[in-house]
Amino acid sequence: MSVVISCGEPAGVGPEVAAKAWAALAAEIALTWIGDPRHLPAGTPVREVSAPVSAPSPDALPVLARDFGPPAVPGTPNPAHAPGVVAAIEEGVALVRSGAASALCTAPIHKAALIDGAAFAYPGHTEFLAALAGVERVVMMLACDALKVVPATIHIPLAEVPEALTADLLSETIRITAASLTRDFGVARPRIAVAGLNPHAGEAGKIGGEELAVMIPALEALRGEGLDVTGPLPADTMFHAAARSRYDAAVCAYHDQALIPIKTIDFAGGVNVTLGLPFVRTSPDHGTAFDIAGRGVADPTSMIAALRMAAAMAAARARRPR
Numbered sequence: 001m002s003v004v005i006s007c008g009e010p011a012g013v014g015p016e017v018a019a020k021a022w023a024a025l026a027a028e029i030a031l032t033w034i035g036d037p038r039h040l041p042a043g044t045p046v047r048e049v050s051a052p053v054s055a056p057s058p059d060a061l062p063v064l065a066r067d068f069g070p071p072a073v074p075g076t077p078n079p080a081h082a083p084g085v086v087a088a089i090e091e092g093v094a095l096v097r098s099g100a101a102s103a104l105c106t107a108p109i110h111k112a113a114l115i116d117g118a119a120f121a122y123p124g125h126t127e128f129l130a131a132l133a134g135v136e137r138v139v140m141m142l143a144c145d146a147l148k149v150v151p152a153t154i155h156i157p158l159a160e161v162p163e164a165l166t167a168d169l170l171s172e173t174i175r176i177t178a179a180s181l182t183r184d185f186g187v188a189r190p191r192i193a194v195a196g197l198n199p200h201a202g203e204a205g206k207i208g209g210e211e212l213a214v215m216i217p218a219l220e221a222l223r224g225e226g227l228d229v230t231g232p233l234p235a236d237t238m239f240h241a242a243a244r245s246r247y248d249a250a251v252c253a254y255h256d257q258a259l260i261p262i263k264t265i266d267f268a269g270g271v272n273v274t275l276g277l278p279f280v281r282t283s284p285d286h287g288t289a290f291d292i293a294g295r296g297v298a299d300p301t302s303m304i305a306a307l308r309m310a311a312a313m314a315a316a317r318a319r320r321p322r
């Protein structure tokens with residue numbers, strides 16, 4: 001399987017963790033990095049290529065070299081790089097859609113820098129990739145060995161969550177999650193636990209009405225379709241080890257309800273994966289980490305896990321095409 005890596009924010013840790021991940025996986029996965037090679041850590045062995053490689057390259061990191069203009073200053077994003085960062089994502093998508101690569105792994109972007117420098121109209125990769133693929137609804141999943149979580153609403157202000165959390169959104173999110181657990185992760189009959197929006201999952205309507213009005217009817221309808229769905233559950237008691245053993249994925253009402261538990265349990269090893277796209281996309285679960293960029297101390301564990309997951313998902317899809 002061949003995986004292309006979009007460079008992400010050049011002033012962040014993306015190029016560093018990509019180079020370190022290549023060093024760790026060089027004999028295992030065919031990797032190709034898209035970006036400006038001057039942004040890689042000094043001393044990274046580079047082999048410029050004109051198309052993604054199809055075999056592992058243990059001696060040098062294969063690079064689709066693009067000129068981003070000015071050099072990168074660690075920790076300080078340059079708006080002049082933003083068009084190149086966006087173009088690298090677009091190129092990665094084009095490569096996986098054409099079949100030239102099997103999967104895309106994106107290094108972290110700095111959303112504000114892209115908005116300032118390239119009028120980027122999306123709050124994150126997830127929404128941008130959906131637009132590039134022409135898909136109306138995609139699902140963000142963060143996965144580690146101990147837990148898989150899905151925020152039903154993603155990059156929106158907390159105040160907008162109750163209105164955005166419709167029965168249609170919740171149902172589609174759960175259907176896409178269940179389908180991916182089977183197709184990509186080999187779970188024959190996925191068990192999905194759903195977190196309530198309110199404390200105590202609304203306490204039978206005494207602490208918020210969304211569970212009774214929206215969530216419970218939606219989950220009952222999904223059970224009628226044959227899906228194994230529990231909830232809405234009180235979010236505060238569904239992430240301890242015994243609770244986690246009762247489901248394959250937790251669908252949560254909003255971003256932090258999902259991401260806080262997984263980043264607490266396994267910040268180093270978590271992977272962000274977009275479900276519902278017509279191609280495989282993964283990413284490390286961390287961001288640009290400007291506070292440590294350029295110091296050589298960034299931990300590549302999440303990037304390594306993201307690359308392994310991308311290759312495994314692509315292999316599973318090759319074995320089980322829709």
Ligand SMILES: NC(=O)C1=CN([C@@H]2O[C@H](COP(=O)(O)OP(=O)(O)OC[C@H]3O[C@@H](n4cnc5c(N)ncnc54)[C@H](O)[C@@H]3O)[C@@H](O)[C@H]2O)C=CC1
Pocket residue numbers: 013017107108109110111112125272283284285286287288289290291292297298299300
């Ligand atoms: N997929 C993506 O493109 C993502 C992008 N971001 C963006 O990243 C920027 C910074 O976000 P923050 O919330 O500060 O999160 P962050 O993950 O960049 O940093 C949080 C803390 O974790 C540390 N950290 C992160 N990655 C690390 C690594 N590989 N090794 C060692 N320590 C690491 C940082 O040094 C910092 O102390 C924001 O612009 C955000 O939007 C955040 C998450 C995902």
Ligand SMILES: NCC(=O)COP(=O)(O)O
Pocket residue numbers: 123124125126127259272283
């Ligand atoms: N907090 C997770 C995150 O921001 C990931 O965003 P995306 O760029 O993968 O959509």
